[in-house]
Amino acid sequence: MTIQESGAARPAGRPRSEKAEKAIIEATLDLIGEGTGISELSIEAIASRAGVGKTTIYRRWSNKEDLVVDALATLKAPLPSLTGTSVRDDLISLLDAMRRDAGETRSRCVINIAMSEADRYPQLVARFLNRAVEPRKEAMRDVIERGIATGELRPDLDVAMGAAILTGTMLWHTKWAPAGALAPDLAERVVDAVLAGMAPLT
Amino acid sequence: MTIQESGAARPAGRPRSEKAEKAIIEATLDLIGEGTGISELSIEAIASRAGVGKTTIYRRWSNKEDLVVDALATLKAPLPSLTGTSVRDDLISLLDAMRRDAGETRSRCVINIAMSEADRYPQLVARFLNRAVEPRKEAMRDVIERGIATGELRPDLDVAMGAAILTGTMLWHTKWAPAGALAPDLAERVVDAVLAGMAPLT
DNA sequence: GGTTTACGAAACGGGACCGTTGCGTATCGG
DNA sequence: CCGATACGCAACGGTCCCGTTTCGTAAACC
Structure with missing residues (x-):
């Protein structure tokens, strides 16, 4: 030996x-x-x-x-630490992280791959989505569920739908924002608009 | 001669x-x-x-x-004819057209191009967006503005933000719906959820 | 029939990558 | 120093596509 x-x-x-x-x-x-x-x-x-x-x-x-x-x-996904003071603040933190990521080349990888290659490399994308977007989706779900529990959100809210509305709206802006400039207060405006809803107060 | x-x-x-x-x-x-x-x-x-x-x-x-x-x-964009009976119905019509389009190969062209090639062929995409998505965006804006005027929507609503929320949410579903199956009542559920908002009735 | 143009098919030389191999050099352990 | 392995580089034969040209045939006009 x-x-x-x-x-x-x-x-x-x-x-x-x-x-x-x-x-x-x-x-x-x-x-x-x-x-x-x-x-x-x-x-x-x-x-x-x-x-x-x-x-x-x-x-x-x-x-x-x-x-x-x-x-x-190697792209680690550092979730924004949530203050937990209010559901509104936490949602803004989550969405603002998306806005900031949209400007960085590195973070664009996620969105680029997920958007354009989902059909052709389904297993690669799936494996990767589990790592990168699942934790975020889970974090948002937790925040929404907490909001329902504390009464900050409506009790009959569909959690998945709520998450879809928030992330979908941010995603839409990051892709097709006019002139590609994402206003710093975008996350705040989105959250407030979605919280308030479009219907008038009855 | x-x-x-x-x-x-x-x-x-x-x-x-x-x-x-x-x-x-x-x-x-x-x-x-x-x-x-x-x-x-x-x-x-x-x-x-x-x-x-x-x-x-x-x-x-x-x-x-x-x-x-x-x-x-050659891809003509047949906008769904709007009944105009209620803003809710018109929004559902617009969003359901998106859902139906998401299943057809032809209509996928629009979304595929716009999503993945926007960075590399900006002028082509821009020229095409004007033809295909601008009319739809305009239709939705009209409906929302009408809703504000008739009192069906809140008077302080940001029209652009409202349109972004609705289309972004539908887009999110068409791209990442679980199993790719888009429920027939999706448009209705999205519209109702967005109209109601996430905040509880104060 | 004769002219003109379009057609599908095939081949061209050229370029980008493929995945592999050989080369001379650099860097480790013994 | 020596053997072993990794390095950057250049070259290989092969594939795909490029944009063009040639060929024999087809369809319109006179």
């Missing part, structure tokens, strides 16, 4: 460069964030932008889909 | 086949409706599906973008 290394039995030879690995994933996320669809995402483009040989990519991932999965997995 | 034809001075030789023209446009719309992005849309694929030589396509359109514009232009 010559091998007696400490723990993880380090293989001989030059170790793989973590820097290269990061550069590859960064490049991948950059391209996706810029609107490149998964189908048009090319290994050569990733390698070129990462300043890396194609070999280095193929040595780690056997196909494009695996690389994309790993790249997206 | 030999040329003295009746009216449109028909050019000599075999006339262009209208059937081929239609087949090309049909094939284009099919592919887009199936989720093919504009960037990956290839002339060869269109020609193949249309049962047509590439020559026949290039003879009519000098580039892919022109073809796509013409193809999308």
Whole structure:
């Protein structure tokens, strides 16, 4: 028994460069964030932008889909911490996080993939949605349920519908806002409008 | 002066086949409706599906973008006729039209293009949005304004925000409805939920 | 019949990527 | 120093699509 290394039995030879690995994933996320669809995402483009040989990519991932999965997995989803003081404030926090994300290339990855590639890469998108949007959806559901319990929201409110209205409205704005400028108070206005409803006070 | 034809001075030789023209446009719309992005849309694929030589396509359109514009232009946008009996009914009609469209390949073209290609083909998308979504947006705005005037909607309602809430919510459902099945009563439920708002009656 | 134009099919040279391989160099352990 | 492995780079044959050209045929006009 010559091998007696400490723990993880380090293989001989030059170790793989973590820097290269990061550069590859960064490049991948950059391209996706810029609107490149998964189908048009090319290994050569990733390698070129990462300043890396194609070999280095193929040595780690056997196909494009695996690389994309790993790249997206590094996108951690830091949920905004909720103050819990009022349901209105918490909803604004959640929606304002969406607004802020809409401006960042990195966070655009989520929305770009989910929007355009859902039909063609259903399993990839599904695996990823569970990680990125499910926690947010759950957080919003919790807030809404709490609001119903405390009387801040109407008792007969359909929780799923409420969440759909709020997120759908924000999503609509992030995609088709005039001139792409998202007003800083957008989340607040959306929440207040949705809370109040369109019907007049009877 | 030999040329003295009746009216449109028909050019000599075999006339262009209208059937081929239609087949090309049909094939284009099919592919887009199936989720093919504009960037990956290839002339060869269109020609193949249309049962047509590439020559026949290039003879009519000098580039892919022109073809796509013409193809999308044939998508007429039959707005649902509004009964005008009540604002609630009209809003349901408008939203239910969205729900029905979401199931048809042809109508999916609009949403697919607008969603995924907005960044890369801004002028094409813009030209097309004016034709397809602007009339609908305007119809909804009219209905909402009428509702405000008749007292069916709250007088302080932000018209644009109201339209965003309704269309955004429907859009959210059409894209991410569980199992892709859109319940027939979805439009009604959305309208009622949005009208009522989430806040309890004070 | 003769002319003119459109048609579908096939082939062209050119470009982008594919996934793989070989090369010379760099970096680790022994 | 030596063997092993990773590195960036360049090149390979292969596939897909590009936009163009050529070919034989089809359909309109005179």
